[in-house]
Amino acid sequence: MKKSLVLAMAMALGVTASAYAANPFSDVPAGHWAYDSISKLAAAGVIEGYGDDTFRGDRLMTRYEMAQIVAKAMAKGANVDKLAAEFADELDALGVRVAALEKKSDNVKITGQFRYRYRIQTNREADGSKQKTHDIRSRLWFTGTVNKNWNYVGMIENTQDLTDYDGEDNNTYFQRAYLQGRLGGAKVTAGRYHESLIGGDSDVYENRIDGIKVQYGKKVRLMGWYGKMARLATATSPGPWPGDSKSWGAHVGFDLGKSADLFVGYDQLENRNDAKRKIFDVGANVKFGDVKATALYLHGKNGGTAVDRATDNKNGWSLQLAYKGAQAAKPGSWGLLAKYYDLGNLTYVAPGTDPSKGAFLPTGNGTNGGFRGFRVSADYAVAKNMVTRLSYFDLKNKEGNKNKAKTFYGELIVTF
Numbered sequence: 001m002k003k004s005l006v007l008a009m010a011m012a013l014g015v016t017a018s019a020y021a022a023n024p025f026s027d028v029p030a031g032h033w034a035y036d037s038i039s040k041l042a043a044a045g046v047i048e049g050y051g052d053d054t055f056r057g058d059r060l061m062t063r064y065e066m067a068q069i070v071a072k073a074m075a076k077g078a079n080v081d082k083l084a085a086e087f088a089d090e091l092d093a094l095g096v097r098v099a100a101l102e103k104k105s106d107n108v109k110i111t112g113q114f115r116y117r118y119r120i121q122t123n124r125e126a127d128g129s130k131q132k133t134h135d136i137r138s139r140l141w142f143t144g145t146v147n148k149n150w151n152y153v154g155m156i157e158n159t160q161d162l163t164d165y166d167g168e169d170n171n172t173y174f175q176r177a178y179l180q181g182r183l184g185g186a187k188v189t190a191g192r193y194h195e196s197l198i199g200g201d202s203d204v205y206e207n208r209i210d211g212i213k214v215q216y217g218k219k220v221r222l223m224g225w226y227g228k229m230a231r232l233a234t235a236t237s238p239g240p241w242p243g244d245s246k247s248w249g250a251h252v253g254f255d256l257g258k259s260a261d262l263f264v265g266y267d268q269l270e271n272r273n274d275a276k277r278k279i280f281d282v283g284a285n286v287k288f289g290d291v292k293a294t295a296l297y298l299h300g301k302n303g304g305t306a307v308d309r310a311t312d313n314k315n316g317w318s319l320q321l322a323y324k325g326a327q328a329a330k331p332g333s334w335g336l337l338a339k340y341y342d343l344g345n346l347t348y349v350a351p352g353t354d355p356s357k358g359a360f361l362p363t364g365n366g367t368n369g370g371f372r373g374f375r376v377s378a379d380y381a382v383a384k385n386m387v388t389r390l391s392y393f394d395l396k397n398k399e400g401n402k403n404k405a406k407t408f409y410g411e412l413i414v415t416f
Contacts, residue, residue: 113139114414121407136160139175150181153193176208186216192230197249198265198281202352203296203318203343205229205243205267221253229269229349242277242349243269259287269349277302279347294320300346313344313370313398326379326387328415337377341395345370353393369399385415 118134137159144152155176178191190212196202211227229243251265262284269277283296298316318341325335341353347370373395381387391409 108142108144111141111143112416113137114416115139115411117409117411119407119409121405132163134162136162146179146181150179152179153177186214189213189215195225196352197267198251198263198283198296198298203298203316203341203348204279204281204351205349206352207350211247219255223249223251223253223265225249240271240273240275242271242275245270245272245274261285275302277346277349290324292322294318294322298343298347300344300348302346312346314346316341316343316347316370318343326381326389328381328385328387328413331381331383334378334380337375337379339375340372341374342372342398343370344398353395369397371395372398387413389413 115137116134117137118132120130120132122130137157139155139157142152142154144154146152153176154174156172157175158172159170161170176192176194178189178193180187180189180193182188192208192210193213194207195205195209195213197205208230209225209227210230211225213223213225216222226246226248228245228247229241247267247269249265249267251263253261253263255261262282264282265280267279267281269279271277278301280299281296283294286293296318300314300316302312318339320337320339323336324333325337327333343351353371353375373393375391375393377389377391379387379389389409389411391407393405393407393409395406396404
């Protein structure tokens with residue numbers, strides 16, 4: 001056994017210079033440099049020597065013999081991850097579950113995202129005014145292994161508004177905290193998690209939900225959720241909002257071969273005044289080589305609200321075409337996207353076109369009846385884990401003042 005290996009193994013088990021039980025090996029004298037370490041390893045049952053009470057430190061061990069020592073050290077709680085990886089095949093033959101032990105030694109993983117965003121919007125108030133905003137958003141995800149079937153995920157977020165001239169940064173929020181794992185064949189998410197409801201651009205809702213979601217199946221995919229739409233931590237507008245009380249949804253999707261699938265769903269969003277918004281959706285995804293088309297039809301219905309029903313639009317639809325797409329792990333990859341919206345105000349709550357996500361929606365003073373318009377986007381991976389995206393939105397109110405909102409949106413997203 002090499003000197004460095006003896007010391008490393010002994011340190012992993014907490015060897016100090018203290019005296020231990022008598023050394024059981026006749027060929028390791030008390031004055032030997034490794035006497036204390038070998039004594040400790042023998043006392044812990046990590047090394048056993050040979051049947052004639054010798055250690056034979058000058059003899060080269062086989063990989064199998066070394067794997068036996070590593071397995072015993074792991075059983076004693078020693079942190080020997082590199083050795084476990086090196087002798088993974090031999091440990092597997094011994095029945096030692098290396099993967100599980102490696103996860104235990106690195107129980108919490110941290111990943112992150114940095115985003116710089118710049119936006120210009122015009123004509124939101126139909127007076128030709130122009131507004132510029134730019135900000136920096138930082139996110140950190142913490143994923144902790146509970147057991148082989150469950151993880152805990154938490155996320156904190158800070159956004160620094162670079163157009164905020166008072167010199168103060170925005171607050172940091174604990175945005176997400178949930179458990180995710182499997183019960184039988186079903187995938188379960190429970191806690192405060194992010195949800196994207198329906199369509200190629202989350203036409204109904206894209207934000208956090210406090211609740212539970214269950215997903216099951218591959219070719220036929222079932223999804224059900226129960227909870228409430230979590231309001232943005234920075235929201236200042238008073239409620240009640242659709243979905244801020246007990247709400248639920250049920251969705252099913254199924255494949256039609258390798259290049260097409262259909263989906264259908266129903267969501268009932270209840271607010272604190274017991275008013276219920278009911279949204280039905282049906283749509284399809286179709287692939288043509290590198291092009292993916294997504295078509296969606298929505299129908300919404302209000303229950304018990306006091307809004308002016310003359311301007312409520314119950315129906316909506318959207319059509320999206322996407323070509324390829326930038327992948328953070330593949331520098332040089334790129335993509336294009338075009339989408340047309342015609343959404344009635346009863347068919348969405350906080351869609352992907354929400355100002356916090358991209359575009360400025362046109363104002364309507366409560367009588368906009370929804371919006372229609374288009375979006376075009378292009379993204380490109382300039383380097384590994386660095387993606388740029390440019391988008392242009394041209395949207396207008398369907399009813400009332402017919403105001404328009406044109407938004408240019410650029411961002412750089414860095415993941416690590």
